Amino acid sequence: MxxxxxxxxxxxxxxxxxxxxxxxxxxxxxxxxxxxxxxxxxxxxxxxxxxxxxxxxxxxxxxxxxxxxxxxxxxxxxxMFEGLVSGDKWGSAVGVIMFMLVIGGSFGVVMATGTVDNAILRLIAHTQGREQLFIPLLFGLFSLGGAVFGMGEEAIAFAIILCPLMIRLGYDGITTVMVTYVATQVGFGASWMNPFSVAIAQGIAGIPVLSGALVRMPMWFGFTLLGTLFTMHYAKRIKRDPTLSYSYATDAHFRDAQSDQDHKGRFNLGDTLVLLTLLATMVWVIWGVLVKAWFIPEIASQFFTMGLVTGLIACIFGLNGMTPSQVARQFKQGAATMLEPCxxxxxxxxxxxxxxxxxxxxxxxxxxxxxxxxxxxxxxxxxxxxxxxxxxxxxxxxxxxxxxxxxxxxxxxxxxxxxxxxxxxxxxxxxxxxxxxxxxxxxPTSASLMATLGVCRVEFGAWLRxxxxxxxxxxxxxxxxxxxxxxxxxx
Structure with a gap:
């Protein structure tokens, strides 16, 4: 392709x-x-x-x-140029592009601390033989996010974290896209209460808003189960033989990154604080979307705050020997990885x-x-x-x-x-x-899809196949x- x-x-x-x-x-x-x-x-x-x-x-x-x-x-x-500068900060394209650059830079700082790698290794050690439990759990949670508050762009940030984990567990980048972005769209499409589709469509159609939930809730469960089983079937085949993966060649980026053994044994208070910062950010984002109706500008600022706090923790605790200048460089490098999807x-x-x-x-x-x-x-x-x-x-x-x-x-x-x-x-x-x-x-006109494929390094041609x-x-x-x-x- x-x-x-x-x-x-x-x-x-x-x-x-x-x-x-x-x-x-x-x-x-x-x-x-x-x-x-x-x-x-x-x-x-x-x-x-x-x-x-x-x-x-x-x-x-x-x-x-x-x-x-x-x-x-x-x-x-x-x-190309007109597309890049179209829209405003609230949406495609320029708003989504700036959102991607900010979260790419922020997660560049997080990944440079080595905390996520070390946490993944500990997680793998404690889930020997039970790795497939991740797939139904993640698919269900992301589908629920799509159903309840129209989750979509947020999946990009989660994919950055989860892709290395999935590949360490023996899966691939495509599995990551399935349990993050695709799961949100399954939930989005089959939702009983999505405020961005069902509620608006029913209001325009002149029928009671959020009516028909008793039919749509079982429908959401059925489609989520269908997506989970399909993903598990594919993931099981890839775990048996990784070369069968449609993204095997591009997954090499993550496999090569795993060969660095320098910091595998470290897990201290600084690492714990970085993980707590990640968790707090996710909760903060979900709260902001549900309670405050925050969208791209606010969410981008939330992730920037996460990167800033993580950088401070890394400097204070000397995670991977990081200094303020190194934090800045890692932010720029993380943003640079988003150039292709942008x-x-x-x-x-x-x-x-x-x-x-x-x-x-x-x-x-x-x-x-x-x-x-x-x-x-x-x-x-x-x-x-x-x-x-x-x-x-x-x-x-x-x-x-x-x-x-x-x-x-x-x-x-x-x-x-x-x-x-x-x-x-x-x-x-x-x-x-x-x-x-x-x-x-x-x-391919879905900004969120192309961005998620980009951060997981999955070629669009491989994705189509x-x-x-x-x-x-x-x-x-x-x-x-x-x-x-x-x-x-x-x-």
């Missing part, structure tokens, strides 16, 4: 070609009000009957082909800019794709319409990976469409959440869930 950056470039070429074939269109927006946690909230959403093509002087739908280079920033050769995040964002990143009211190819899909689904038989809603949400997730963003764009169309074709709005929301969540494990089986499994199960919900009258 070609390098991941090459794949992103070919995706950009395909997106550019679409702009020469698909005319641009736009929607009007409207305010909808819904109740959540006893509070009345409002959200700006698409008016489903307002789509119109952008017309030229002759009254024909207008094309907006991207040029090879455009001073406005929308050219094919502009896509470029991938920027490239993916640049692809979306070419297709139209101005929102529903600005004429774009993206809006035309959305309107055409809604029209197609409305002409299908009832059960097939329900399934096509799932298929459409899964495909559209390539273009809009944000759960709340996709809900705001698609649910105002899908909700009234479901009434027309005889599908309940609850099933329409079910199709949305499963389609929105599960394809996050494969779309592995993950497609699991995605097929998820989509078959999701299809059965949507069709079952329709035939059993899930309302």
């Amino acid at each position: 070609p390098d991941t950056l090459v794949l992103i470039f070919f995706v950009a070429l395909f997106a550019a070609a679409l702009t020469y074939l698909v005319p641009t269109g736009a929607f009007d927006t409207q305010e909808v009000h819904f109740s959540q946690n006893g509070e009345t909230k409002s959200r700006t959403v698409v008016d489903p009957g307002s789509f119109r093509y952008d017309l030229n002087e002759g009254g024909e739908p207008r094309l907006a082909p991207v040029a090879l280079f455009d001073a406005s920033g929308r050219g094919l050769l502009n896509f 470029l991938l995040v920027g490239g993916a964002a640049g692809v979306l800019i070419m297709l139209g990143n101005g929102g529903p009211t600005q004429p774009s190819v993206l809006n035309t794709i959305l309107a055409a899909a809604g029209e197609l689904i409305g002409q299908l038989p009832t059960a097939l319409s329900a399934w096509f809603m799932l298929l459409f949400q899964s495909v559209f997730n390539f273009f809009v990976t944000s759960g709340s963003g996709q809900a705001a764009l698609t649910m105002p169309l899908m909700a009234p469409l479901s009434d027309i074709v005889g599908v309940s709005r609850q099933v329409a929301v079910l199709a949305f959440q499963l389609g929105d969540g599960f394809t996050n494990v494969i779309v 592995f993950i497609w089986r699991f995605l097929v499994l998820l989509m078959v199960a999701a299809s059965l869930m949507v069709l079952g919900g329709h035939y059993l009258g899930f309302v």
